[in-house]
Amino acid sequence: MDKSLSIKSEGKGIAISLDRGPYQNNGASPWYAYVGLGTTAQPLKFSFDTGSNFIWVTSSLCESDTCHHYGDQEFVWSASSSLSWVSKKPTEVGFGPWGSMKVQTGKDIFTLTPDTLGQMENGLVSVSSDVYLAQSYEGAQFQELDWDGGIGIPSTTDIPNAHAVYQSYRGMTTNKESEPTSFHFFQSLVDQGVVNAKRPYVTFLTDIDSKCGQVAFGQLNHDYRESREYLFLPWEPYPIASVAYIWTSPLASFAVGDEKLTNEGDPSKPTYFFCLDSGSSQFKGDPSLMSEAFKLTSLRGKDVTIELGKTDRGENGKLVIPSSIYNVYVEEGEGKGKNISQFAPLTGMDSLVLVGSVLMDYLYTVYEYEITTIGSKSHITPIGMWIFNKFDGPKVIATKQHSVARIFHS
Secondary structure, eight states: OOGGGOOOOOSSOEEEEEEEOOOBTTSBOSEEEEEEETTTTEEEEEEEETTOSSEEEEBTTSOTTSOOOTTOOOBOGGGOTTOEEEEEEEEEEEEGGGOEEEEEEEEEEEEEOOSSGGGSTTSSEEEEEEEEEEEEOOSHHHHTOSSSEEEEOOSOSOOTTGGGSOOOSEEOOOOSSOOOOOOOHHHHHHHTTSSOTTOOEEEEEEETTTTEEEEEESOOOGGGTTOOOEEEEEOOOOSSGGGTTSOEEEEEEEEETTEEOSOTTOTTSOOEEEEEOTTBOSEEEOHHHHHHHHHHHHHHOOOEEEEEEEOTTSOEEEEEEOHHHHEEEOOBSTTTTOEEEOEEEOTTOTTEEEEOHHHHTTEEEEEEEEEEEETTEEEEEEEEEEEEEOTTSOOOBOOOOSSOOGGGTO
């Protein structure tokens, strides 16, 4: 594995290999990990998804005419001796523009395989969680999905007024009744001592050429400890309460070439937000902004410049994204064989600029929590996101810091 993908850490934590499927123009990340589900563990492809707040898997509840997807595997629930049912009542789960998924709710064991088995005293790591077992879904975007299920890693599970609204992104469909499901994957790693409260991190580092990557929980890659090419993006909840679980930070400006597409400094205009979503690929979000960005980038191929965060000198941080990053070659599915500008409108997500692997493939990304322990219980709150330029890649982060990142010396 490439040196920049190695994890150097002390103490507890777990690093898991990521594989890359073909890039498809459906907005979903091509990256996934093999995770065992059930007893005996069935190896399935899961996305570790910071853009959702639930866990789901394609299952044998699906009929032959539905649940078709590129990953092409399913969890055979009847073969798992550890599965228990939470509810067999079919529930609709929203996937935004993709449509919805009909599920039943179970509880079972997820088995994680560390990259180095010796790093954990007991080898494999097992986490028990509720899981949505897909009963049906359909549509071209699902058909192009490289993975079999998703494991949500939300910024927060404290969603105000969540039971009064329908969530229009990748989120639980809620109603006025109490929600029977419980998805606390990261919380479980903390409770089991896999993640130390002093290292409350989830990190992603991927390499397109080798199609290898890692997601790490409770570990940092110390190759980046002396880097000055980074930004800290403080978490601030997206103002639509039903999707406040996504990882967002205020955005100052967005421009294609010399044309600014946001109205920064105008108090009458809403604040824009930036989100890093590991389950996504493309830039998505505010319909008018993304439609204009797609048109301009397709026609002119100019750099996209995003200002967000602050340097330790008090200046706006700056990302400069060339066409070589946002024009992506589609390897399978609709548009196969074409280079397509990866900007797409997302209905209902006004004032949002969200992006996944298209940008994250050129960065080392760290999601930081704060863990406080009261008695025997841990409480997890989001702090923000850290992004670092990769050593041998384009300088996406165009601003530099005076000091090294706090997370390496706290």
